[in-house]
Amino acid sequence: MIRFPKDFLWGGATACFQYEGGYKEKGRGLSSHDFETAGDIDKERQITLKLNNGTRGSIDYRDSIPDGAIPYIYDDIYYPSHQATDFYHHWKEDIALFAEMGFKVYRFSISWSRIFPNGDEEKANEDGLKFYEMIIDELLKYNIEPMITICHDEVPFHLCELYDGWAGRETIGCYVNYATTLFNRFKDKVRYWITFNEINNLGGYAQMGTHKQDSQTRYQAVHHMFVASAKAISQGKKIMGDIKFGAMFALSEIYPATCNPEDVFATYCKRREALFFVDVMARGSYPNYTKDIFNKKDVKLKVSEEDRNLIKKHTLDFISFSYYRSSIVSAGSKVDHMGGDPNPYLKKTQWGAGIDPLGIRYCLNEIYDRYQKPLFVIENGMGAVDILENGKIHDYYRIKYVAEHLKQLRDAIVIDKVLCFGYTMWGCTDLISLASGQMKKRYGFIYVDMNDYGQGSLQRYRKDSFYWYKKVIKTNGSDLTF
16 A cells, blocks of 8 residues: 655645634734735735825725825724634634644744844834743644744735835845744744745735836846845854744646647746746855846846855755646746646636646656655635535535545655655645635634624534544545545
């Protein structure tokens, strides 16, 4: 029988602004996501603004903010991150459910503005540190390994306005101070750290804190994040010694639309644009091909020799990534480096994502061959509408999706000899969708009674997939039947 490694880490993953809530509790400051409204499959999320003439305005969440406007919260608008699915008040209950499933690891993010409300204070908010310490201690009580994402797509609002978020080099020092505070507080309790989430898929004010969204601003901001990651790794190794640092990348697969050499080469170039972020953080330098990428986008990075030395010296110990779907690329595709066109050979989720289990095996081999570093599948799953009837949720479709992906993950490890040491299913408890802000786009094994407008009891229910995943973990993946 083909088995997963005996020490394989099974678990789930969440992000604070989609799950935690409690956005004003005990000194937490505002964060870049706190201004983002709900959308739906046909409507982009908005960032609400106060315009320079004092009137109300808004922009699509990935657009530039007009000169003189500032993000602003209005009392008559629903902002999903403010309550999310209220882990802040349900953490003990939810962790008990994780333990019931048999989790070996739980990956979660810390809200930067809960630790440093403005992002640049000299002294941390002790209430924020105590909150996460309670979570970590509760996880350890159940022998669940905490895996912490230091920065998951958000920036304290004060830093967005003061330094233009990650566009300002000053934000590096604020981040390193924040990360160092976490290392000193949790050094004896946390072995796995993620410096940034999906760094190759960031864009917009909510994720980067930058007011302008042109290529020059975006890539300079990303460079500052590369430097911040390297500095944090350096500090973390000094403080904690033998711990492991990773970063997280969005690596859903793309294929050529045809065997036409032009389509094949277009796909190769598009994939390389997504992988350059991994190249820098895992290999320690900007590859030569980025010169062409930056020239085409008219990007002129400001990179010091000290930056280059830091990036070279402090690379990742492991590579974690998300995989949800695959798509296709042709020479004429009008998509960015993370996009693609629908694959006609694949079935799709209700939100149009192509379901491609074999793609995760392809991706694991591609990334391991390229970098020869341990891998961790840190996000995988499908968003779907779940129906609660008589306290039960029959989500066979989710079980089928996860089972088929786990079979391919197992084959990549056992047959292809890829070194992958863990899997965390995204949104193990229902949470707010990043892309649409919806609640009905559910991922979890645990159902949360809440609708798209933040209304509901917030009661938790075990889905059929909850019991199935419990069996998978108990058998260490040897029983994936459904």
